[in-house]
Amino acid sequence: MKYELQPTLPPPANMIGVIGWLRKNLFNGPVNSIATIVVGYFLISFLVPTIQWIFIDSDWVGDSRDACTSGGACWVFIANRLDQFLYGFYPEAEHWRVQIAFIILIGSIIWLVLPKTPKKGLVATLLLVVYPVVAFFLLYGNAFGLTRVETHLWGGLSLTLVLAVVGIVASLPLGILLALGRQSDMPIVKSVCVIFIEIWRGVPLITVLFMASVMLPLFFPEGMSFDKLLRALIGITLFQSAYMAEVIRGGLQAIPKGQYEAADALGLGYWQKMILIIMPQALKLMIPGIVNTFIALFKDTSLVLIIGLFDVLAIGQAANQDPEWIGYSTESYLFVALLFWMFCFSMSRYSQHLEKALNTGHGNRA
Amino acid sequence: MSHSQATDKMMVELRDLNKWYGEFHVLKNINLEVKQGEKIVICGPSGSGKSTMIRCINHLEEHQKGDIIVNGIPLNEDIKNIEAIRKEVGMVFQHFNLFPHLTVLENCVLAPIWVKKMPRKQAEAEAMELLERVKIPDQALKYPGQLSGGQQQRVAIARSLCMNPDVMLFDEPTSALDPEMIKEVLDVMIELATEGMTMLCVTHEMGFAKTVADRVIFMDGGQIVEENEPHEFFNNPQHERTQLFLSQILQH
Ligand SMILES: Nc1ncnc2c1ncn2[C@@H]1O[C@H](COP(=O)(O)OP(=O)(O)OP(=O)(O)O)[C@@H](O)[C@H]1O
Numbered sequence: 149m150k151y152e153l154q155p156t157l158p159p160p161a162n163m164i165g166v167i168g169w170l171r172k173n174l175f176n177g178p179v180n181s182i183a184t185i186v187v188g189y190f191l192i193s194f195l196v197p198t199i200q201w202i203f204i205d206s207d208w209v210g211d212s213r214d215a216c217t218s219g220g221a222c223w224v225f226i227a228n229r230l231d232q233f234l235y236g237f238y239p240e241a242e243h244w245r246v247q248i249a250f251i252i253l254i255g256s257i258i259w260l261v262l263p264k265t266p267k268k269g270l271v272a273t274l275l276l277v278v279y280p281v282v283a284f285f286l287l288y289g290n291a292f293g294l295t296r297v298e299t300h301l302w303g304g305l306s307l308t309l310v311l312a313v314v315g316i317v318a319s320l321p322l323g324i325l326l327a328l329g330r331q332s333d334m335p336i337v338k339s340v341c342v343i344f345i346e347i348w349r350g351v352p353l354i355t356v357l358f359m360a361s362v363m364l365p366l367f368f369p370e371g372m373s374f375d376k377l378l379r380a381l382i383g384i385t386l387f388q389s390a391y392m393a394e395v396i397r398g399g400l401q402a403i404p405k406g407q408y409e410a411a412d413a414l415g416l417g418y419w420q421k422m423i424l425i426i427m428p429q430a431l432k433l434m435i436p437g438i439v440n441t442f443i444a445l446f447k448d449t450s451l452v453l454i455i456g457l458f459d460v461l462a463i464g465q466a467a468n469q470d471p472e473w474i475g476y477s478t479e480s481y482l483f484v485a486l487l488f489w490m491f492c493f494s495m496s497r498y499s500q501h502l503e504k505a506l507n508t509g510h511g512n513r514a
Numbered sequence: 515m516s517h518s519q520a521t522d523k524m525m526v527e528l529r530d531l532n533k534w535y536g537e538f539h540v541l542k543n544i545n546l547e548v549k550q551g552e553k554i555v556i557c558g559p560s561g562s563g564k565s566t567m568i569r570c571i572n573h574l575e576e577h578q579k580g581d582i583i584v585n586g587i588p589l590n591e592d593i594k595n596i597e598a599i600r601k602e603v604g605m606v607f608q609h610f611n612l613f614p615h616l617t618v619l620e621n622c623v624l625a626p627i628w629v630k631k632m633p634r635k636q637a638e639a640e641a642m643e644l645l646e647r648v649k650i651p652d653q654a655l656k657y658p659g660q661l662s663g664g665q666q667q668r669v670a671i672a673r674s675l676c677m678n679p680d681v682m683l684f685d686e687p688t689s690a691l692d693p694e695m696i697k698e699v700l701d702v703m704i705e706l707a708t709e710g711m712t713m714l715c716v717t718h719e720m721g722f723a724k725t726v727a728d729r730v731i732f733m734d735g736g737q738i739v740e741e742n743e744p745h746e747f748f749n750n751p752q753h754e755r756t757q758l759f760l761s762q763i764l765q766h
């Protein structure tokens with residue numbers, strides 16, 4: 149046989165372009181084709197009216213329910229209540245304080261998240277150490293010429309964020325200590341940590357919140373009141389730290405024994421070993437688990453409505469009771485769901501990004 | 515054959531050392547004296563307790579009976595003594611155990627900075643000198659995962675030397691290495707030996723034992739079965755078990 153140069157041909161038309169893609173992914177065989185058609189039918193018959201209801205037939209501007217005439221979603225309701233959704237009953241004249249606290253928080257987080265910004269360590273330290281103090285005085289006031297805003301006035305998305313951020317920031321170090329304690333050689337430390345973790349993991353958050361709001365005051369002397377928000381925060385933090393401890397323990401167990409031995413052999417003390425060698429490696433492995441716990445916590449904060457704190461969901465429910473706007477609860481639930489989704493989704497995306505960045509950065513483990 | 519650099523100063527003493535893992539008697543009445551500058555090679559079949567013995571010396575393993583004295587410091591419950599001994603004893607592991615999240619240089623300066631409170635500048639200068647001695651100064655800013663096994667083990671040696679130890683313990687430092695990398699690590703160890711370091715090496719590299727060892731120790735079943743200077747040890751082993759062991763490893 150004689151060798152002949154073969155021409156390079158384009159692929160057959162059914163492999164490329166939209167048609168090719170459809171064939172390959174949606175219509176490759178009779179079963180798939182039927183599935184595609186059935187699923188497609190339901191998707192379209194659900195999506196079209198939903199989109200129509202949300203965007204096309206909806207009303208956006210106005211200042212009373214009379215503006216909602218098109219038969220679709222009445223976003224006028226949300227727009228009119230937006231201040232409450234964001235700030236709860238925080239006095240309107242002081243909203244700027246919440247805004248500043250929020251802007252500093254988001255600003256520093258963006259600074260930390262962007263890949264090329266300098267001085268991340270400093271910003272992170274300021275955020276963890278200085279920011280809580282600043283935010284407290286901004287929100288609560290009663291100092292530096294700021295009027296006092298009692299915590300029972302706090303509410304809406306800002307309260308949700310306070311609960312989530314405090315819960316997250318406080319439960320991480322506590323969880324680390326509990327996890328280390330659980331690994332400890334000292335029997336007393338170990339059993340205290342194990343008992344603590346297992347008790348908190350065994351009860352639902354809702355009971356914790358009830359206990360914090362109903363039972364805790366019974367243990368305090370008459371007349372001594374203890375801020376309700378603070379009680380909820382303590383309950384959430386302790387509850388969350390037990391979960392965090394288990395995530396962290398998982399990460400610690402994944403670190404090879406040789407790392408501990410090398411650190412010991414070099415003469416590093418226990419805390420030096422943990423902080424310089426073990427934790428940096430373990431935290432990297434724990435990122436997905438930690439973020440999952442954060443997301444769960446973020447959503448769980450809405451449970452505080454049962455003890456009479458007005459987080460963003462509770463505000464939505466309260467708004468639904470307003471006789472002037474009765475009948476628009478779908479809109480408020482949808483809006484609250486969207487807010488929660490935005491925060492949780494960003495956290496989850498960022499953790500995926502972090503995992504990738506950390507995995508490629510340092511080469512293989514030795 | 516090296517002539518001994520041993521001085522009269524006692525560096526490591528093990529007296530009637532006994533250790534159990536639960537019911538299992540893993541070290542039985544070990545007696546060993548190592549003088550400053552002496553090089554000891556420890557060999558023996560797998561599971562004979564070689565690692566356990568040298569790991570007791572820097573308290574990576576706890577012993578239950580007997581005394582361990584390192585450079586005059588008795589190893590007991592006192593944390594202060596354990597810390598003091600660990601500062602004087604460097605250890606090199608079979609699997610290197612470098613810290614993968616730190617660069618080679620950071621691996622080396624970590625302990626001098628945090629344990630000895632040495633200023634970073636000085637620690638880095640000394641670390642670079644040692645990295646030069648193990649012939650990898652150009653890898654200082656890489657991460658361990660980017661180096662070959664032989665290079666990693668040389669970093670591990672440099673990392674231990676950065677603490678300026680009086681004694682070096684080696685636990686099968688070449689047995690996780692590909693054959694072509696064994697020599698580069700042994701060369702570094704031989705150089706260290708010629709400089710007068712006190713060394714206890716668990717190794718089956720008999721060439722190394724013949725070149726640098728003052729004494730070879732053969733362990734079996736948690737005991738020291740035979741102890742002799744290398745020439746005698748290899749050419750005229752006394753004990754039956756030693757003969758069997760030597761015939762097995764020299765076949766390769
Ligand atoms: N943590 C432990 N718990 C229980 N038994 C152990 C433990 N570590 C080691 N052993 C046992 O102690 C004995 C001695 O172990 P060691 O590691 O000291 O042996 P070795 O001489 O170093 O062997 P190798 O050449 O395989 O490294 C072995 O039988 C081993 O199974």
Ligand SMILES: [Mg+2]
Pocket residue numbers: 564565566685686
């Ligand atoms: Mg061993």
